[in-house]
Amino acid sequence: MTRTVAIVGRPNVGKSTLFNRLVGGRRAIVDPTPGVTRDRIEGEGRLRELRFRVLDTAGLDLAGDELAERMRAQTLAALDEADVVLFLVDAREGVTPLDRELAELLRRQPKPVVLVANKCEGRLIEAQGLEAWSLGLGEPVLFSARHGHGLDELAAALRPYLAVPEEPEAAEEPEGEAAEESGPVRLAVVGRPNTGKSSLINRILGSERLLTGPMPGLTRDAVEVRWSWRGRDFVLVDTAGLRKRARIEERLEKIAVGRTLEAAFGADVAILVVDATAPLEHQDAAIARVLSSRGRPFVVALNKWDLVEDAKATGELVRERLERRLADVEGVPVVPVSALTGRGIGRLLDAVLAQHERAGRKISTGRLNRWLQEAMRHHAPPSVDGRRAKLRYVTQTGVRPPRFVLFGNPPARELPRSYLRYLTRELRRAFDLPGIPVSFEVRAAENPYVEEDGRASSRAAR
Secondary structure (H helix, E strand, C coil), X not given: CCCEEEEECCCCCCHHHHHHHHHCCCCCCCCCCCCCCCCCEEEEEEEXXXXXXXXXXXXXXXXXXXXXXXXXXXXXXXXXXXXXXXXXXXXXXXXXXXXXXXXXXHHHCCCCEEEEEECCCCHHHHHHHHHXXXXXXXXXXECECCCCECHHHHHHHHHHHHCCCCCCCCCCCCCCCCXXXXXXXXXXXXXXXXXXXXXXHXXXXXXXXXXXXXXXXCXXXXXXXXXXXXXXXXXXXXXXXXXXHHHCCCHHHHHHHXXXXXXXXXXXXXXXXXXXXXXXXXXXXXXXXXXXXXXXXEEEEEECHHHCCCHHHHHHHHHHHHHHHCHHHCCCCXXXXXXXXXXXXXXXXXXXXXHHHHHCCCXXXXXXXXXXXXXXXXXXXXXXXXXXXXXXXXEEEECCCCEEEEEECHHHHHCCHHHHHHHHHHXXXXXXXXXXXXXXXXXXXXXXXXXXXXXXXXXHHC
């Protein structure tokens, strides 16, 4: 059983910096602009020998507009999940009236609270940090999330609340009968702003886990949520909307876009969420091509299908645009869904798992070479600079994405991209890999088991 630690405090006291230090990476966006963190972000925390789940939360403000109210609800939900609360105050600014109000709120809830005076980076500031005693939450841990000062003291304060009773050792299973455990499927949800990515994830999860609304750019961090469906574990990753590069101006948006691309490229599968009322715009196609170029299989979710008046006409428009704009990912699954009503969610997840399985498929060398001979019989490799290109052998060298090496004579290394696209298209059709990114590498090397005239060598016979 993993214990959960929630980091709370008013805006700009260093919560995301502490979160990043505990998870050992730059998972949460850190910026002096107040209100950067909006959704609660989770990760696997490590502090000395302690291992725990850690939640970063939006800055708590007891007054504000509708968005502030919803951000506060996200933070209160994190408190409900937590076993222990880290309450951060800013030692440089000293204790503020808002800190006192939040301390009063935390004293009324039953979870243990560890008070952390952050930004203690000098003797004078350390003295100011002791002012946090007045909040009535016990002795403050004097800490610097930025520089890592006070880690031992923080570990000592958390240790009594994170000790987990030892579980009895499981009986040893007979050799040869243990099933190999597969890790969770990392599923990134990407798309243009306001296509309903967060709403779709909330519908999948069956709860209001992520902030949603008509405001563009509401999601900034790449927010990970663990979840299980039909016995399969997932890590769902919500991401910021991707606009055209020329329209990305604010520094925070540039950071958010970078995090989105990082999450997409690290995913096993992606869901490209498209607005069904304006399907497959140029930016949608651009995102699809980026995913394909990085070898990420994906499924197109036509969201807001409940708003489509003529389903037949919309379906024909989508098919036409797919053929014209996504020719390189021929056969990519397209599933009409509605985050509002829940329509099509099961079919969408079935398609995600099917793409994940296809991307990990290993094809035997014998089948591949029979396919290659048949493909070349229908369309022989073209000549290159007047020299005949010959392909003699193909083998698979990797999965997710499927990678293949073609062996041929020196002219084969200069085969035009059009012929490699032909081979990609034929391979997808032959081995049921619709929409799966495929890569070919051509090497000018002889197959050691085939002589120049194509006959099997004596080494192969042995």
